[in-house]
Amino acid sequence: MSRLVVVSNRIAPPDDKKSSAGGLAVGILGALKAAGGLWFGWSGEIGNEDAPLKKVTKDNITWASFNLSEENHEQYYNQFSNAVLWPAFHYRLDLVNYQRDAWDGYQRVNALLADKLQPLIEDDDVLWIHDYHLLPFASELRKRGINNRIGFFLHIPFPTPEIFNALPPHSELLEALCDYDLLGFQTENDRVAFLESLAMQTRVFTRGSKNHTAWGKDFQTEVYPIGIEPNEIAEQAAGPLPPKLAQLKNELGSVKNIFSVERLDYSKGLPERFLAFEALLENYPEHHGSIRYTQIAPTSRGDVQAYQDIRHQLETEAGRINGKYGQLGWTPLYYLNQHFDRKLLMKVFRHSDVGLVTPLRDGMNLVAKEYVAAQDPANPGVLVLSQFAGAANELTAALLVNPYDRDDVANALHRALTMPLAERIARHSEMLEIVRTNDIDHWQRTFINDLKGVTPRSAESHLQRTVATFPKLA
Template sequence: MGRLVVVSNRIALPDHSKNGAGGLAVGLLDALQEQGGLWFGWNGEISKITGEEEPLQIEQDKNITYAACSLTQNDYDLYYSQFSNTVIWPAFHYRLDLVEYQREAWEGYLHVNQLLAAKLFPLLKQDDVVWVHDYHLLPFAAALREHDSQQPIGFFLHIPFPAPEVLMALPDYQEILRLMTAYSLLGFQTERDAKAFVSAIAHETELVTVEQGVYQAYGNTFHVHDYPIGIDPDSIRKLAEGPLPPKMQAIRQGLGDAKNIIACERLDYSKGIPERFLAYESFLEKHPEQRGNVRYTQIAPTSRGEVQAYQAIRHQLETEAGRINGKYGTMSWTPLYYLNQHFDRRLLMKIFRLTDIALITPLRDGMNLVAKEYLAAQDPVNPGVLILSKFAGAACELTDALLVNPYDRDEVANAIYKATTMTQEERVRRHAVMMNVLSYQTITRWRETFLDDLYEISK
């Protein structure tokens, strides 16, 4: 079995404590440590000299080699801030109204992928297997093939892949599709995403089905499959168990018998937070008897603060939170807490365990691991209720959640009411069914299934 080479936009440099790392980083590190490997990507730094001149930053930790490079300000702006985050991200999340396309940004996106490929190629060994991650690197395999790379190259898309009619709105969508077929294996979060990719290619060119999941197009042969990403339920449970810090415990005790609703995600227009605020307001309006008996806490730390769309949504949420609290709040009760700050992962899992309802209603999401983490953090004897958007990838697996249309505020409001009045017996039953899914489809299974398929292709 050859060496594993992981390629990602940002590289997780050596960290001997896994507690601060997210589930994905831990999963990839475990894969690299099992057989030895190389992790390659951008180190997050801006260089004053051109990327071609900048030497690689190489570190060795046990049997993992970390190779990272910096980007110039211009490369960062075009590749990351502009094309990745103002073209691909909104388009793939069905927000064409927020796409800001510039030809220069597309060219910069291709240039950085070519630059990264040129830096990685000399480090590759003949029997390596390469695993590339996410939307920043859609053309990466094609760029690596230009150097005559013969290694099998897998790709996993962590965000949704849009329906063909949405993708077609992008000026360079045909070239994006062609470049993506240079991968040996393309993995998607859901079957829906995988079918959307195949349908998009079939719409543009002749697509030959070699066998189930294996296709030929643009002169390339490639495999396509869905690999729903999971979590490590046991590690989440261990983080969640035990007492809260004194300040958090005092807050919990102050709630008394009131139901506590929580939502936690980074601040992003794809998460449906403004629509969720309005649904919560509808719940308070339709069920006045619940006022004072429920509290909704929204945690949404800022991300990509330099992008105008993110600045706008932050202002919108601050305004809506103030309006709802002013309309329904009393001297002794604040209905909505909006926290624009980051919480330590270990503390967050403890908060999840003591929260009655999780309100996770993205307008579109590749998977949404927060929904899975919330379930894993619960006390199985007295679990909370998960309200989940039908448009999150996790909805395909977590069918015993209260599934809602995030655009329908009345449906979400009704789900909140159902969650506040659900019996313990029903909560236990729903939670047990979903935990069976999570215990099977773990982060380890996701990783091993993808890599087993990729290594099988390499033979």
């Protein structure tokens, strides 16, 4: 049986408490447990890159991690992955800070990782590479003679050609991506955007709809919307509330709760969300004193100026809105810039009347699916969801909104707060069925099965394909 080798920027160390792992970790661990294999990635530590790999084996899985030098981490991770690719892929070209040295560092680290992984790869291994940090990783492995099946999954959106092709190294990145055998995307829009970007750089030959050849390289594309573990989330959400939360719920009485939790990131549309809540208070004064909006947004990448600016903006807006609309005994908006235990958040989801998830752009957004899974089916809350989140392609029974239109979001919030029970149950039931069907296990099994179905490359067959596609080069 083929062994599975997973490569991601960071690895999740072995831990029996599966609930402590995020969605990506849960999916990867499920795939690794089924096939046995290796999880390879950065340790999260700055140190000597020449040090031996740190290896931990538990049951049929080995975790292998490495250190990065301060310079390589800065250029590969901070300056290119997060200051070029992340903003561009989330349609924020205005925040892209491209530096040639950072691009060189990004390529250098991908080559370094290929050097470190190569000795660990066995002939029949199947490789699964994750996310935007490792776009050229398959290309580096191919240069080293690795012809195993290699799949790639992009967790974030793939931008339209007008955005992607504005990146100076766009052509190099596109050609490198064609060295993967299978490219997986969250949505059909992302898959099509990749192919359209590719077609602007070279001829793309397509057989059927998902098999392609570009630059003499054969590859497949497919859509694999990532899921969650709905049964586990339902268990976490059910049961009695912790004493402090129970006391708070009693104190609130009939006050309806609008709840939202996001990482503090400019892609999440938090300032726009605050303004939409203000529009709700302005347009629907009947809700004054009877609703409360809680926004949890823990800091991420706090050393980056753009994130510092968002935090300051949110603090200012929260104070202004509360000052304008608040009353003695009623504070309409609570903004908490701190982390909370995930199990606790699931219980909060269950007791929230409205889940507000309105990113400006998101690959999937698992918070939306977690909110659905956490609800009481007999008395569920209402999900207000951005049309620009990947989850909107599946959760069509949510109230879908344009996050740039504050009145649209305000109207949806009013509708959610006043929605009859029968409609809430019907909408929730439809979404829960989708969340249960397309869960995290279905995601990883479908991708791995498709990848194993790919014919492995060989140096000879690759040359033959190149000659057949471009005979004048022979």
